[in-house]
Amino acid sequence: MDFTTGGRLEVRITPDDVHKRVSVRLLTGDLSGPERFTDVVGVLTSWTGGVLHITRRSGESVRIEESALVAGKVVPAAPARRRGPAANARELDRVAARGWPPTEREPLGEWELRASGGFTRRANSVLPLGDPGCGLDEALRRVTGWYAERGLPAYIQVSTGAEGTQEVLAAELETRGWTREVSAQVRIAALAPIADQDADISAVTLSRQIDDDWLARYQRSSRPTPEALSVLTGGPSVWFATIRGEAGESPAAIGRCVVDGRWAGFAAVETAPEQRRQGLARAVMTALARRALEEGASAAYLQVETDNGGAHALYDGMGFTLHHSYHHWRAPSTDSA
Structure with a gap:
């Protein structure tokens, strides 16, 4: 990132730039040894008493001594997004x-x-x-x-x-x-490519109703309170997906989708631990996406906790990209x- 004017590093921000998005370079490490630099990009949330605070995209707040600054500038409010549906x-x-x-x-x-x-x-x-x-x-x-x-x-x-x-x-x-x-990501994608996934959806059952089998697989609340049931079944147009297990067993996989205008929101996509990596979650999402397309949706979103690595791998493979946290x-x- 270019911080220079005429080949010289410059600090081009002041306390008047609080609440703007900035990029800064600062000196780190043992000042008696080789110089080491690091860059920080985020919103300048305060600059008082010789200390800056910058909030990164991840939500982390970084404390920076003014004396450590070697360069800085105001940058555009947000980077251009090249993939996924337009949304703020x-x-x-x-x-x-x-x-x-x-x-x-x-x-x-x-x-x-x-x-x-x-x-x-x-x-x-x-x-x-x-x-x-x-x-x-x-x-x-x-x-x-x-x-x-x-x-x-x-x-x-x-x-x-x-x-x-x-x-x-x-x-x-x-x-x-x-x-x-807790931190989480909001991810978005075009809906049609999700519906076009090469997935076997023949075993997926879709329903407007939530049943005991679906709840038996749901990790958050197998015995839901009335409030939990109200949240799960609430929304403009809600669908539940289930892949049944063997007789007497909990479902192999479940999912939930709510259609709201152009948006289809996916949630509660869960697979039995012993049946993971068999494409069941992908099949659940594909079946739900096809139903959402029939209702006129064109864009997809979901919310996933930042540290859920397995879910991120699935959603990456289905074309979801990070919008914000x-x-x-x-x-x-x-x-x-």
Whole structure:
């Protein structure tokens, strides 16, 4: 990355560039030894007291001493995306929220407080898609109080890594003692190539209804609460896929898809451990994609935890690419007790 003017490294950022996306080069390691440099790219979330904080695409906050800077510049808000359907982070976050709907919600300005008896963080966290209509400290006070009334920890789901995401909010939460617990990726793809996968879907059964067999394979909740069932079956147009196991056994594989306009959202794609690497998950997704195409969808999305390597390999092979990441930040225990 070019930081030079006339062949000389230059620091071309100032504290006035806070909240902009920047790229910096800094000196690292033992200054008495050979010089070593590293580059950091992300949103400049603060620059005070001779210290910069930059939030990377991954949601990680990097602390940099001003004295270590050797070069820096403002860069475009987000890199151009060459593959996958056109979409912005706010659209995708809204669509994904509709596809995993909470049993209870309440607006706070442009934030949405969501609760579902504790079933998944996605359905029990704040979706902050704009201005809460009050100062941040007041908003956080209301958030922690709302979840405390329900006996739940307070979480805020914060997106990073694309134009219009919330790196600044992530940095503000960190300074207030909130903890980033779980990170995940939002991945997207064109739907037709998924439906065209070379997969044997003859054993896949599709249903509008969720049954005991499907739930027996579902890892999160084999004995779901009413709130869990409401979340799983909620959404604009929901389909469940099952590949039955042998007599008396749990299904070999399951999946869920919700169709919402042009989007088809995939979730709960799970395979019996002893039957993995046999193409069953691919078959489930292919069958669901074909049904979603019939309903008029053209684009696909899914959400997968960052450390789920096996799932990433499957989704890479089916053409899904990273759009942005999101993170669940938990309130300090003294606030959510």
